[in-house]
Amino acid sequence: MKITGSRALLECLKREGVDTIFGYPGGAVIPIYDMIYQFPDIQHILVRHEQGAGHMAEGYALATGKVGVCLATSGPGATNLVTPIADAMMDSVPLVAITGQVKTSAIGTDAFQEADITGITMPITKHNWLVKDVTKLPEIIAEAFHIARSGRPGPVLIDIPVDISRAEFEYTPVEEVNIPTFKPTTKGHSRQIQRAAELIAEAKRPVLYVGGGAIYSGAYGEIKDLAERTNTPVTTTLKGLGAFPETHPLSLGMLGMHGTAYANYAISECDLLIAVGARFDDRVTGKVDEWVPTAKIIHIDVDPAEIGKVLPADVPIVGDVKAVMIELLKLVEPAFHPEWNARVAQWKSDFPLHYPMDGILHGQQVIEQIGAITNHEAIVVTDVGQHQMWAAQFYKCLRPRQFITSGGLGTMGFGLPAAIGAQFGAPDKPVFCVSGDGSIQMCIQELMVATIYKLPIKICILNNQYLGMVRQWQELFWESHYSNVDLEASPDFVKLAEAYGAHAIRCSSPSGVEAALAEAMAITDRPTVLDFRIAKEENVYPMIKSGGTIRDMVVQRPPNMTPLDSYMESEAYMPDGEARPAKEEEKTERETVTAG
Amino acid sequence: MQQQHTITVLVDNKPGVLSRVAGLFSRRGYNIESLAVSITENPEVSRMTLVVNGDEQEVEQITKQLHKLIDVSKVQDYLNIPMVARELALIKVNALIENRTALLQLVEVFRGRVIDMSDKTFVIELTGGNDKIDAFEKLLEAYGIRELVRTGRIAMARGTRGI
Numbered sequence: 018m019k020i021t022g023s024r025a026l027l028e029c030l031k032r033e034g035v036d037t038i039f040g041y042p043g044g045a046v047i048p049i050y051d052m053i054y055q056f057p058d059i060q061h062i063l064v065r066h067e068q069g070a071g072h073m074a075e076g077y078a079l080a081t082g083k084v085g086v087c088l089a090t091s092g093p094g095a096t097n098l099v100t101p102i103a104d105a106m107m108d109s110v111p112l113v114a115i116t117g118q119v120k121t122s123a124i125g126t127d128a129f130q131e132a133d134i135t136g137i138t139m140p141i142t143k144h145n146w147l148v149k150d151v152t153k154l155p156e157i158i159a160e161a162f163h164i165a166r167s168g169r170p171g172p173v174l175i176d177i178p179v180d181i182s183r184a185e186f187e188y189t190p191v192e193e194v195n196i197p198t199f200k201p202t203t204k205g206h207s208r209q210i211q212r213a214a215e216l217i218a219e220a221k222r223p224v225l226y227v228g229g230g231a232i233y234s235g236a237y238g239e240i241k242d243l244a245e246r247t248n249t250p251v252t253t254t255l256k257g258l259g260a261f262p263e264t265h266p267l268s269l270g271m272l273g274m275h276g277t278a279y280a281n282y283a284i285s286e287c288d289l290l291i292a293v294g295a296r297f298d299d300r301v302t303g304k305v306d307e308w309v310p311t312a313k314i315i316h317i318d319v320d321p322a323e324i325g326k327v328l329p330a331d332v333p334i335v336g337d338v339k340a341v342m343i344e345l346l347k348l349v350e351p352a353f354h355p356e357w358n359a360r361v362a363q364w365k366s367d368f369p370l371h372y373p374m375d376g377i378l379h380g381q382q383v384i385e386q387i388g389a390i391t392n393h394e395a396i397v398v399t400d401v402g403q404h405q406m407w408a409a410q411f412y413k414c415l416r417p418r419q420f421i422t423s424g425g426l427g428t429m430g431f432g433l434p435a436a437i438g439a440q441f442g443a444p445d446k447p448v449f450c451v452s453g454d455g456s457i458q459m460c461i462q463e464l465m466v467a468t469i470y471k472l473p474i475k476i477c478i479l480n481n482q483y484l485g486m487v488r489q490w491q492e493l494f495w496e497s498h499y500s501n502v503d504l505e506a507s508p509d510f511v512k513l514a515e516a517y518g519a520h521a522i523r524c525s526s527p528s529g530v531e532a533a534l535a536e537a538m539a540i541t542d543r544p545t546v547l548d549f550r551i552a553k554e555e556n557v558y559p560m561i562k563s564g565g566t567i568r569d570m571v572v573q574r575p576p577n578m579t580p581l582d583s584y585m586e587s588e589a590y591m592p593d594g595e596a597r598p599a600k601e602e603e604k605t606e607r608e609t610v611t612a613g
Numbered sequence: 614m615q616q617q618h619t620i621t622v623l624v625d626n627k628p629g630v631l632s633r634v635a636g637l638f639s640r641r642g643y644n645i646e647s648l649a650v651s652i653t654e655n656p657e658v659s660r661m662t663l664v665v666n667g668d669e670q671e672v673e674q675i676t677k678q679l680h681k682l683i684d685v686s687k688v689q690d691y692l693n694i695p696m697v698a699r700e701l702a703l704i705k706v707n708a709l710i711e712n713r714t715a716l717l718q719l720v721e722v723f724r725g726r727v728i729d730m731s732d733k734t735f736v737i738e739l740t741g742g743n744d745k746i747d748a749f750e751k752l753l754e755a756y757g758i759r760e761l762v763r764t765g766r767i768a769m770a771r772g773t774r775g776i
Contacts, residue, residue, distance in 0.1 A: 135629065136629075136632070139629070139632065139633055139636050140636055140637075140640045143681075143683070144682075144683040144684075147628075147629075164683065196683065197686065198625065198683055198684065198685060198686045199683050320681075321677050321680070322674065322677035322678050322680070322681055325670065325673060325674075326674060329670075
């Protein structure tokens with residue numbers, strides 16, 4: 018039977034299991050929208066800006082593990098998808114972006130709403146296609162989904178000229194995808210896995226360094242098993258939060274620039290680094306040469322190009338993280354590192370995460386109380402900035418796919434639409450969007466979508482009337498030249514939220530947080546915007562400056578503990594990486610002090 | 614250690630594939646010394662020959678990133694593989710009557726060919742490795758080179774070995 022390109026597109030999406038599309042219509046996609054009108058099985062969410070559609074599709078994908086789908090028209094519609102596509106590329110989010118294009122005969126003529134979106138997105142997609150022959154459409158869609166979700170996931174884009182959408186052809190469903198040039202390695206090399214097991218058996222101070230790849234491959238059970246069996250402390254990257262329960266005694270929380278002091282100390286002294294689905298990002302390593310100078314490295318990743326990209330691995334293992342971990346666990350014997358574990362525990366008690374208890378509302382407190390009121394069951398979606406780091410430090414994720422954030426690209430404006438996408442993907446879970454007064458204004462228009470679909474998302478704006486993270490850098494590294502970071506002149510977020518039909522609460526005191534959150538939890542038929550007026554010039558600590566080492570880490574100690582300076586001179590202090598032991602006897606001596 | 618690598622890439626003969634490869638080099642900051650693209654024995658496959666300078670780690674990254682492009686089917690670095698490699702140059706040089714004998718001798722020594730002649734110029738064709746062409750070019754400078762065009766390197770493994 019002959020059908021149109023646009024009907025074939027919808028049939029193919031249905032075959033791929035797509036139930037939700039986030040999009041925005043326009044001239045070049047009217048034939049596709051006409052077909053969406055006729056396909057009740059596929060829910061289309063009308064966004065308010067195409068960037069919102071892209072981030073919603075990302076949020077949906079990250080919450081569910083399925084491929085997210087977004088749709089936009091040609092020209093400006095397509096270019097508005099560029100940021101979410103780049104975001105998905107950096108964070109390996111499976112995303113299929115479908116764009117309309119001007120009719121084939123007009124391509125290259127600077128036609129109305131024409132943009133070379135395949136050219137533009139070439140460096141930010143795993144692959145993209147301009148469909149010039151309608152008979153190829155089913156095959157291209159099948160390949161697109163296959164590429165988006167296989168190996169290291171990522172975004173793809175299909176550009177469909179309007180005449181292709183309208184053209185009729187004899188449609189036959191694609192039963193099997195075969196791309197000879199795309200065969201990701203899933204099974205790890207057995208000899209390398211054997212060597213990894215040997216290194217694990219020899220290690221005295223191992224650390225598991227777990228990234229987002231572990232979540233995408235579903236390897237959390239295996240990571241917990243390996244950590245517990247070998248008593249190995251686990252630190253996760255920003256994207257790896259949730260791959261290991263943060264309440265677990267072996268958890269070190271997040272590492273890196275704003276990671277916990279204990280995670281960074283542990284990394285600086287480990288003798289074996291087991292990197293799992295992580296890519297040694299500069300925000301994690303700081304100065305690479307001095308990051309883990311004495312450690313052997315096992316690097317497990319599905320993307321061969323990540324292995325050796327930043328640091329050479331002693332044992333490189335290319336393969337699906339979960340598949341590799343399953344094989345590895347067959348070879349790993351129980352191991353005990355009481356001294357190492359005691360040392361790490363000491364760091365944990367010496368340098369806890371904390372924030373001032375000074376009667377002023379702090380963002381960290383809000384995050385802690387979100388955890389408390391939801392029993393850490395909520396999906397937390399963040400924007401980018403100080404609030405993001407506080408959320409990463411203080412939320413304490415228990416499970417994978419619970420923490421959704423823009424890591425690699427650091428896209429302000431990601432939070433609200435991604436939270437909406439996450440809520441569509443996980444309708445029964447509480448969803449919190451943690452944002453800042455800067456970030457929220459970058460995609461605020463999507464609040465309308467949350468209201469229309471009665472999504473009970475709690476949007477917590479940690480409002481310090483500054484672009485806080487830039488202000489922090491200006492304070493610390495640019496002589497407090499607060500150039501263009503003042504957001505004092507912002508809209509009244511309560512009134513703004515109400516204008517969008519959302520419930521709104523303002524909270525300015527530490528004592529009001531619990532009640533505000535409780536009030537928000539009781540609202541189930543619309544979004545709630547919470548305008549938390551927090552301390553204006555709070556900084557995120559610990560902090561290792563960009564390109565710095567463990568010696569550059571700025572740590573603050575809670576007021577009820579000995580101040581850092583005198584503590585460092587006291588006997589109880591364990592030297593950090595600066596005195597990283599070259600001599601064995603020194604180390605033994607120090608460890609004795611620790612044990613005491 | 615910085616070394617010159619000759620890399621052959623087999624790609625699907627599809628529109629846009631050249632810009633995918635070239636774009637990969639520019640966005641990751643790799644420099645291409647030369648690039649040659651051609652058809653192959655298989656009409657569905659094109660062959661690119663790239664010459665790049667870099668240390669082992671850089672070139673390993675380049676080959677891995679090339680492999681990730683969906684249109685790329687094979688990548689081969691010829692660094693430690695015996696190969697034959699050639700470039701082609703066309704050189705339009707001043708050829709005054711009194712210089713013609715000397716020029717023809719040069720062409721013969723370098724096994725080039727004169728493929729066009731006018732009352733004032735020769736067009737000389739020369740194939741070879743880049744050192745040979747460089748040397749020839751240097752010798753011709755004395756006569757006045759009016760125009761010069763060179764292809765990128767193309768290469769193939771010696772013996773029965775395929776790519």
